[in-house]
Amino acid sequence: MSSVHDDQSVQAIALPANQPQQFYRGGTNIAALRGGGDDREFGPEDWVASTTTRFGQAESGLSRLPDGRWLRDAVREAPEQWLGTEHVAAFGDSTALLVKLLDAGQRLPVHCHPSDTFAQQHLGSRFGKTEAWIVVGTSGPNPVVHLGFREDVAPEVVERWVSTQDSSAMLGSLNEIPVRPGDTVHVPAGTPHAIGEGVFIVELQQPTDFSVTLEWQGFLSDAESAFLGMDQRTALETLNHSGFDDTVLASLIKHTADQDSGRVELLAEDAAPFFRADRLHGSVELAPSFGVLIVLEGNGKLRSDNGSDLDLRRGSTVVVPHAAGAAQLEGDLTAVHCRPPSAGSRR
Known part of the structure; x- marks a missing residue:
């Protein structure tokens, strides 16, 4: 093995932007944070230190190291150096993590992500896609996120909304939550959600690109791409139909802006x-x-x-x-x- 490979698995490495094209607008805040001029209209996500590809893609989404290798391949070559012995024993050569900067230049569609169990059964993956949002910036008159149904919703009602693409019913059924920098939101797998225009986040996810897009019309080209290659009914089995009351929301949301210790x-x-x-x-x-x-x-x-x-x-x-x-x-x-x-x- 070359010494370059050894060096890059034992020292911290600064990485450039990695913005695979998406279907929604954004990117200005990513460019401003990085101090560069790349504010492409459809570059709203920067996949940081990513060993995960976009769904159905061979390489798009992966981060490249300064020596030219994909980070994914470098980790596979020396997993214990990159990840540590205990991590490898638990998760193999997966980093078990995907981090993004996400700059919502428009509201995202209502969607959800599969659980580990669903992903194992239907998608051949150990990991589903639980995620969390750390709000680092907001703009506009009403920066909000939408999280979980306000009340229990019967599966047949959701199926009707999705079949008819009733956007107002889907969005209106969710809890609308104002956010500001320092707020964080935990989004368990299966939770219907959407991120509002003007919300800039650091997003942590399990290392997959699995999204079941309930509100696809006006965002995606067709329903097939909305359901990860599954039929609609199967895809919707991963959705949590339960209402999120104030107690549930309080268990998922933290307000940390006023905490100023060295580690929060x-x-x-x-x-x-x-x-x-x-x-x-x-x-x-x-x-x-x-x-x-x-x-x-x-x-x-x-x-x-x-x-x-x-x-x-x-x-x-x-x-x-x-x-x-x-x-x-x-x-x-x-x-x-x-x-x-x-x-x-x-x-």
Whole structure:
């Protein structure tokens, strides 16, 4: 093996933008964060340190390392260096994590994602797609997200809405939640949801691109692409029809804007079996782990215990291998640190 390969699996690496084309508008806030001029109309998602491809694609969505390899292939070549022994024992050579910047330049359609069980049965995947949103910016008069049905909805009612593409009924059935920077939302698999125009998030997901798009008309070209190649009735089996009352919503949503300690745990407790995220500010120690850093403000350095330093600035997106060891964040900066679940946290 070449020394370049060895080096890249033991030190933190800054990565460029990775914006596979999507069906909806956005991207201006990603460009502004990164300080570049690429504000393409249909570049609303930046897949950071991604080892996941877009559904049905061979390479689109993957992140490339500076040496030219896909990160996915580098992890497969040296999983214990990248991920750590305990992680590999629990999850194999999967990072068990997909991180995105998502800039909604328009409202997204009502959709949901399959559970692990459904994905195993119907999609040949160990992972479904539970996700979480960390709101890092908002614009416009009414930045909102839509999460879960307000009341229980019978399966036949949902099927009728989807068959007739009754957008107003689908959107109107969901809880509408105003959001501001610092808010976080845990989105369990099966939850119907939509992200409103003007909401800019760091999104953590299980490492798949599985979406069941209930409201596809006006967004996707046809119904076939809305249901992951399944028939409508089968695809909708993964949907959670239960109403989310205030107690349920309170268990999924956190408000962290007023917390200003060096390390702030961002996500609801129920997210822990799927991923972890902290907001870091100033000088903070990082334990050895595969992780993704997204710098929201300021400048500084990431010093690894192997002696390597990486300069950081607003807009930096960084992949950190487990083999980089313990690290120290230094400087006047604010970053989101995303990690896979701990090896013992899955059910």
